[in-house]
Amino acid sequence: MDISKLKIKYKELKALEDSDDGIFEFKNLLLKDDDEDVLQFHIDILNDRDDPYLVRDIRSFFSKRKDQKKVSAFIATKIKDGIENPLLKADLIQILGNLRSPLVKEIVHDEIKSANRDIRYRCIIVMGWVGTTMTDLDVLNERMINDEDGQLRGYAATAMRQIWYNKKSVKNRVTKYIKEAIESEKDPEALTGMIITLQDLHKKKLGIKESNYGDVSGDVQEAKLKAIKMLSKLK
Known part of the structure; x- marks a missing residue:
């Protein structure tokens, strides 16, 4: 052309x-x-x-x-060769995620600890779309525990929920990770992500309501106490 x-x-x-x-x-x-x-x-x-x-x-x-295979390979190569503009890199990672490219996981694993918040955010979301393995869950769990941004810690929890939607066998692993993290977590947005994930996995009402548009409401601290109580009863 x-x-x-x-x-x-x-x-x-x-x-x-x-x-x-x-x-x-x-x-x-x-x-x-x-x-x-x-x-x-x-x-x-x-x-x-x-x-x-x-x-x-x-x-x-x-x-x-x-030719989405060709498109995915071209974008993946561009990312690996180095992109100075972090917003463009974040967009390209999201595009690969939207394409469900098998090439995106390696990139996400490399970039999910980026100093740039937007890149970390897109990596977390994309991992929720394409993650399938325990290693993928481990990567998200590390962000749920260690990311400096409370909102992203919450998104890491809901990304694990997204993996569970597609692979129900990860329920116990996700529950274990949240159980280990929730007691010491103080950020309301991080707690919200953990609690709504637990609610879906265990079909429990813990006090946080989530609309079809993703809006949430409820007393987060009260819901945290209910979640900890529920988790303590699990074998």
Whole structure:
């Protein structure tokens, strides 16, 4: 494909008052083939952050590409070769997760302790999508215990819940990890993630309500005490 045509079309799209008016025409041209120069252009325009809604659309278009094996390999190589922009790296990790690429686990294992919070966040979420092994659970447990951000510690717990949705046999391991962590945990967001995970795994009402949209409510400290009591009765 002639990349100059893509660049012209992208410039025209950016000039529109509302990018939605031209997004489908641009999408069709962008996805016409999976040549490496086209894939590189697709990645490059993710760096253009002026319009967050346009960035969201462009990121989502990767899942529409025809040769997803080639796309995954290309993105994985770019990440491993080194990307200076942490936001772009986080986006590419999320894209690989969305594609359920088998290449993403190794990258997540390497990046989940990144100094950049957004990269750690995307790695935690992606591991919840693609994790299947006890090693994957161990990686999330390490973040649930050690991440400096309480919200991310909570997300690590709910990522383990996501693995459980797909592999029920991990229930006891996840329960064990949360039991070891919950008593000393003080951050409300971390506790919330642990408690809603326990509620789902054990079909118990511990006092935290979670809406279909992910909103939570309830007395976290009271729910923590109920969770600890429930856990103490488990064999």
